Amino acid sequence: MRELLLPIIQMILSVLLVAAILLQQRGSGLGAAFGGGGDVFRTKRGVEKILHYATIGLAMLFFGNAILTVLLA
Numbered sequence: 493m494r495e496l497l498l499p500i501i502q503m504i505l506s507v508l509l510v511a512a513i514l515l516q517q518r519g520s521g522l523g524a525a526f527g528g529g530g531d532v533f534r535t536k537r538g539v540e541k542i543l544h545y546a547t548i549g550l551a552m553l554f555f556g557n558a559i560l561t562v563l564l565a
Contacts, residue, residue: 498561505554512547516540 517540536544 498557498564502554502557502561505550505557509547509550509554512543512550516543516547
């Protein structure tokens, strides 16, 4: 059962991580890479801040689960 549980958790975390990344606001895109777009410093607020921290948390869980899966294999 344990051999099956960790890969399932890994798949769920990967789907949640991809969704959290795709839900984040795009910003100025490629225009800023070529010198365009007036970059203005702004802080994250509300849902954007929660989504940012959720993405970091999911990435840490994903990485930890991957390491644990390798160590127990």
